Amino acid sequence: MSRRHIISLLMENEAGALSRVAGLFSARAYNIESLTVAPTEDATLSRMTIVTVGSEDIIEQITKQLNKLVDVIKVMDLTEGRHIERELMLVKVKAVGEGREEMKRTADIFRGRIIDVTDATYTIELTGTGSKLDAFLEAIDPAFIIETVRTGASGIGRGERSLKV
Amino acid sequence: MTETWQNDYPHRFTNELIFCQFMEATGAEIVVRCLAEEGVEFVFGYPGGAVLNIYDEIFKQNKFKHVLVRHEQAAVHAADAYARSTGRVGVALVTSGPGVTNAVTGIATAYMDSIPIVVVTGQVPTPAIGLDAFQEVDTVGITRPCVKHNFLVKDVKDLAATMKKAFIIAATGRPGPVVVDVPKDVTAHVTEFEYPATIEMRSYNPVVKGHSGQLKRAVQMLLEARRPMIYTGGGVVLGDASAQLTQLAGLLGFPVTNTLMGLGGHPATDRQNLGMLGMHGTYEANMAMQHCDVLLAVGARFDDRVIGNPAHFAREQRSIIHIDVDPSSISKRVKVDVPIVGDVKNVLTDMLALLKQAKEKPDAAALNAWWTQIELWRSKNCLKYNRNSPIIKPQYVVEKLWEVTKGDAFVTSDVGQHQMWAAQYYKFDKPRRWINSGGLGTMGVGLPYAMGVQLAHPDAQVACITGESSIQMNIQELSTCKQYRIPVKVVTLNNRYMGMVRQWQEFFYGSRYAESYMESLPDFVKLAEAYGHVGMRIDKPEDVEAALKEAFSPALKERMVFMDFQTDQTENVFPMVEGGKGLSEMILAEEL
Ligand SMILES: Cc1cc2nc3c(=O)[nH]c(=O)nc-3n(C[C@H](O)[C@H](O)[C@H](O)COP(=O)(O)OP(=O)(O)OC[C@H]3O[C@@H](n4cnc5c(N)ncnc54)[C@H](O)[C@@H]3O)c2cc1C
Ligand SMILES: Cc1ncc(C[n+]2csc(CCOP(=O)(O)OP(=O)(O)O)c2C)c(N)n1
Ligand SMILES: [Mg+2]
Numbered sequence: 227m228s229r230r231h232i233i234s235l236l237m238e239n240e241a242g243a244l245s246r247v248a249g250l251f252s253a254r255a256y257n258i259e260s261l262t263v264a265p266t267e268d269a270t271l272s273r274m275t276i277v278t279v280g281s282e283d284i285i286e287q288i289t290k291q292l293n294k295l296v297d298v299i300k301v302m303d304l305t306e307g308r309h310i311e312r313e314l315m316l317v318k319v320k321a322v323g324e325g326r327e328e329m330k331r332t333a334d335i336f337r338g339r340i341i342d343v344t345d346a347t348y349t350i351e352l353t354g355t356g357s358k359l360d361a362f363l364e365a366i367d368p369a370f371i372i373e374t375v376r377t378g379a380s381g382i383g384r385g386e387r388s389l390k391v
Numbered sequence: 392m393t394e395t396w397q398n399d400y401p402h403r404f405t406n407e408l409i410f411c412q413f414m415e416a417t418g419a420e421i422v423v424r425c426l427a428e429e430g431v432e433f434v435f436g437y438p439g440g441a442v443l444n445i446y447d448e449i450f451k452q453n454k455f456k457h458v459l460v461r462h463e464q465a466a467v468h469a470a471d472a473y474a475r476s477t478g479r480v481g482v483a484l485v486t487s488g489p490g491v492t493n494a495v496t497g498i499a500t501a502y503m504d505s506i507p508i509v510v511v512t513g514q515v516p517t518p519a520i521g522l523d524a525f526q527e528v529d530t531v532g533i534t535r536p537c538v539k540h541n542f543l544v545k546d547v548k549d550l551a552a553t554m555k556k557a558f559i560i561a562a563t564g565r566p567g568p569v570v571v572d573v574p575k576d577v578t579a580h581v582t583e584f585e586y587p588a589t590i591e592m593r594s595y596n597p598v599v600k601g602h603s604g605q606l607k608r609a610v611q612m613l614l615e616a617r618r619p620m621i622y623t624g625g626g627v628v629l630g631d632a633s634a635q636l637t638q639l640a641g642l643l644g645f646p647v648t649n650t651l652m653g654l655g656g657h658p659a660t661d662r663q664n665l666g667m668l669g670m671h672g673t674y675e676a677n678m679a680m681q682h683c684d685v686l687l688a689v690g691a692r693f694d695d696r697v698i699g700n701p702a703h704f705a706r707e708q709r710s711i712i713h714i715d716v717d718p719s720s721i722s723k724r725v726k727v728d729v730p731i732v733g734d735v736k737n738v739l740t741d742m743l744a745l746l747k748q749a750k751e752k753p754d755a756a757a758l759n760a761w762w763t764q765i766e767l768w769r770s771k772n773c774l775k776y777n778r779n780s781p782i783i784k785p786q787y788v789v790e791k792l793w794e795v796t797k798g799d800a801f802v803t804s805d806v807g808q809h810q811m812w813a814a815q816y817y818k819f820d821k822p823r824r825w826i827n828s829g830g831l832g833t834m835g836v837g838l839p840y841a842m843g844v845q846l847a848h849p850d851a852q853v854a855c856i857t858g859e860s861s862i863q864m865n866i867q868e869l870s871t872c873k874q875y876r877i878p879v880k881v882v883t884l885n886n887r888y889m890g891m892v893r894q895w896q897e898f899f900y901g902s903r904y905a906e907s908y909m910e911s912l913p914d915f916v917k918l919a920e921a922y923g924h925v926g927m928r929i930d931k932p933e934d935v936e937a938a939l940k941e942a943f944s945p946a947l948k949e950r951m952v953f954m955d956f957q958t959d960q961t962e963n964v965f966p967m968v969e970g971g972k973g974l975s976e977m978i979l980a981e982e983l
Contacts, residue, residue, distance in 0.1 A: 287719060294717065299594040
């Protein structure tokens with residue numbers, strides 16, 4: 227049975243490190259739903275969050291193959307334990323006439339913030355789980371959407387659970 | 392052999408450099424000094440613009456020998472064979488662009504069989520990278536999927552440490568090829584040189600010791616087995632654990648099989664050895680594999696050519712213990728019950744200790760019954776063939792080669808039917824004697840492999856069992872053999888066909904032999920002679936033994952000999968498990 231997994235990893239912050247991970251996924255035909263990467267507080271380290279879908283066997287191979295990459299220091303399947311997942315989305319929408327007020331109300335309900343305004347548009351910033359962001363997009367009229375951009379999920383373990391060197 | 396070679400090139404050995412007195416060094420000097428520090432004996436390579444600085448330093452030193460091949464693919468294969476036959480890291484050096492693309496097949500071949508090599512590649516100068524410069528390719532990008540790791544060295548200050556890392560990564564854990572890409576300007580830049588004795592890498596720590604709880608479970612399982620089987624692979628050879636394996640098998644009295652990559656890891660002439668398993672494995676090995684109740688897998692990766700259809704394999708109930716240094720080899724294609732991650736030599740040593748302490752012994756009656764069954768399978772004599780044929784049978788040539796070389800030669804092969812016959816009929820009693828491309832199945836490895844082996848073992852008998860198609864893929868290396876007086880013996884099983892392809896076409900494509908006939912073959916005798924070697928053509932079975940004896944006689948010890956055996960065109964490799972079929976569903980010779 228296929229399930230969605232969030233895999234977090236720490237790797238050496240070196241040129242080419244990202245392409246090793248991306249190359250691994252494409253070469254072995256694993257799914258990538260999203261992949262985010264940035265340096266950590268220690269600039270020699272990058273932290274990556276990969277959202278993937280696969281059966282238990284495939285996820286086991288994915289974690290083993292990631293661990294095998296020489297640049298990778300630690301791998302953790304966040305979905306194996308309690309964790310928090312957040313994604314950031316920026317949405318530019320049409321905001322005119324009655325729709326303008328309506329749009330602001332919907333953004334408020336989803337705890338979105340309007341971070342840029344023109345006569346005719348709002349740009350809304352939203353964070354949450356992927357499904358919350360999906361829900362927002364479903365709540366507004368698709369005809370109003372000009373542009374969306376999403377970061378893909380970042381994740382972290384709850385409580386004491388942590389991924390560090 | 393080495394001596395005469397040195398006398399031929401005296402100019403290379405007069406210019407002794409005293410390394411340690413220099414503090415500062417150029418990148419090119421650093422590359423050369425690192426190789427010397429690593430105790431490298433041979434660098435197989437081919438020059439070009441991007442590596443000229445390095446070649447200039449090679450000219451000035453005498454710590455290692457450079458072997459000039461005729462094609463970069465052969466440089467990597469020769470380095471790979473050096474590694475396979477010695478256990479040490481092999482080294483190749485090629486130029487940027489086409490030098491690298493030519494080398495890729497060699498690198499991928501080494502990768503698939505987990506062979507430790509370091510390939511130093513030249514690159515265009517750093518400011519030119521990305522500008523489609525002359526002879527630029529993205530070496531790190533092209534080789535990434537077929538290396539254990541690769542590096543682009545952008546700063547000469549990182550060069551020595553990178554070389555050290557390359558050697559460590561190539562040789563430890565699950566071995567594999569490492570590419571170090573060095574831009575030309577970096578080879579000219581100067582820095583202080585110090586070669587680190589070792590380097591810690593926080594991201595790279597292969598597991599070496601097996602988990603003690605798992606070891607205990609495994610030993611218990613082995614002692615309770617009624618129909619045990621030991622399935623061993625390339626990991627036993629790579630991990631230099633054949634002594635431990637042979638001891639363990641002997642202590643338990645269990646049957647042993649080897650994969651194509653594991654041949655020699657347990658002596659083939661030992662009664663407990665059932666021969667190779669898999670697609671062209673023996674009847675007894677495949678049947679025992681299918682019907683055992685406890686399977687001990689040692690350094691083998693349940694390849695698709697080995698277990699056949701996994702669903703069919705899973706139909707029989709058995710418990711599996713799997714020892715492998717690479718966790719990703721475990722439970723990849725077949726679920727296992729007791730995974731043991733660790734170096735095979737350590738794990739087997741620990742297992743032996745536990746077994747010796749154990750009070751229980753394997754159930755003798757059950758084991759006897761199991762052996763009776765196995766002997767019944769063995770009595771099918773699945774490797775029999777027509778010994779009275781008026782045409783030379785390829786199996787006969789390999790058997791005779793085994794006799795003439797007293798089973799003690801290093802044997803390389805190419806890819807095809809001849810490779811399978813070599814594996815089936817040359818009984819390897821020692822590890823690192825059988826050198827072939829299993830995972831990638833690269834035609835053309837045979838001759839460069841033989842060169843690498845012979846240079847590493849100048850006094851040994853080295854035979855290359857090949858086909859008339861495969862040999863032509865790197866035939867230019869006959870010239871390298873001449874230059875360095877590499878006296879390998881090529882045994883061509885010439886069936887005028889891409890026999891392995893022809894066999895599949897006969898079985899699965901209604902005998903429509905599309906493009907598998909080898910037209911316009913050269914006269915190999917004349918060809919060998921043109922390159923300055925000895926050529927022989929053998930047409931009749933009664934001449935096979937004499938030809939082999941002559942080739943391996945003291946009179947021709949220093950000569951490269953090319954033997955062209957005209958073999959039966961219609962011969963097929965048996966037993967055979969068709970693709971998609973189960974391991975016990977073999978086609979045997981007699982059934983056709
Ligand atoms: C034409 C053709 C036909 C073939 N037919 C057959 C056939 O009939 N039968 C057959 O067996 N093969 C056959 N092969 C070869 C096959 O494709 C595979 O290459 C081979 O079966 C793999 O062997 P292996 O399982 O021993 O693994 P290898 O590729 O040798 O891998 C070694 C394993 O050991 C592990 N390892 C390495 N070092 C250590 C260590 N120090 N400690 C612990 N573990 C270690 C590695 O991680 C890896 O999992 C054929 C190939 C060709 C080209
Ligand atoms: C580089 C490469 N190309 C193609 C193949 C596919 N292939 C496998 S065996 C074979 C035929 C080999 O013929 P030959 O060397 O004459 O050996 P034979 O099978 O006749 O003994 C071919 C074409 C391969 N393994 N490698
Ligand atoms: Mg042939």
